[in-house]
Amino acid sequence: MTKPVQIFGPVVSTYVRIIQIVCEEAGLRHDVVPTPANSPDNRHPFGKVPVVHLDGQEMYETASVVNYIDSAHNDGALQPSDPLMRSVSERWIGIANSYLFPLFEHGLVMPYIMHRYAGEPLDTKRISDSLPGIAKTLSFLDLELQRDGAWTSCGFSMADIFLYTVLRGVQLTPHGAAGIAQMERLPQWMEECHTRASMAATAWPMESGSTAS
Template identity: 30%
Template sequence: MESSVYIFAPTFSSFARSVMLCCEEKGIHYTCGMAPAGTEIRSKSPEHFAIHPYGKLPALLHDGQILIETSTICRYLDARFDGPALQPADPLERARVDERSAEIALYIDQALLRDIVLEFAFPKGADGQIRLDKVQERLPAARSVLKRVRELLADNPFICGRDYSMADALLTPILDYVARLPLGDELIGSGAVKEYLERMRQRPSGQKVLNMA
């Protein structure tokens, strides 16, 4: 019997949702939470650092092993389990998925999720107020990466072309959170990015993962 996958992270984590989307797409049984042994582990606690040396999330626990870094986790799940491939067989196309995944995890995530979404989710202003001046400062970078996403999509159904890949799993939760912001409609727009997000939301994986509390 295949051992269960445990995703160590809260279910609202965008990167945890990326891993969950990969699991859903491949039909992998998984659990996501902060209590891998039944007792909740506090963020940044010694127990957390014992799982992830930098105190980050998510981490994957499977077969007595721990893996960190979302893209690495997604590649492992794709190679380890049966189900639809999340990476192409062709070397160049596979490298392109890796390239897009890194671009999303490093740059698009920073400009959209870290710099914009988290300011609304966890305001750092006086008395817990959203720092709207900071949001305004960061909007040009957010618009720039969304322009890049539109360019990558072009007329393709997915971010790397004709097939769903782990890069889509990385991108979708970020766009989903942006779209839910008060300024989400303005940022996402009415063209290719909005249409792409709606397609991802309508997939069975998206319907399950993106609607979690």
């Protein structure tokens, strides 16, 4: 029996969860080795998490790690074979990494995490400064879904995994839950992802149907 994939990073982390979901999709066993980004044990050269050990390799940068897992262990099932659809899926992964994660994480998700789990006062200024941009971005995603199905036109792909995981953190905050609920198509797509076996198996400990207020 092969060794479980070892994922070095926090137990609650967007990018750790993306690796966990793809391991589930590929039928690979996986363990999180709790490692904060700022720990001396963290071996990422740019101080990020996760770092991953699998197949005798040390890997980092989530998109490249999950592409490897899917290609080597899942027949590439999460990467569309049609070149145009592959490009669409890659575009949405790029959007999730470059624009959505920084906007959501710094503007909404981290203030709630620091408030709820580190006992800091809720940074309402940072949240209120970020909300217009977040609302505009949620509307953009929703309109794209209504227009041509956006990333969902590829069938279930890696894009769904990145986008769902990034958006799930938002949905677990009160402002984010309210914002997503106002959208036309996003809530249904979120629900479909939420009930997928790989997503359900990797739910964060605080996911009990409530928001992170």
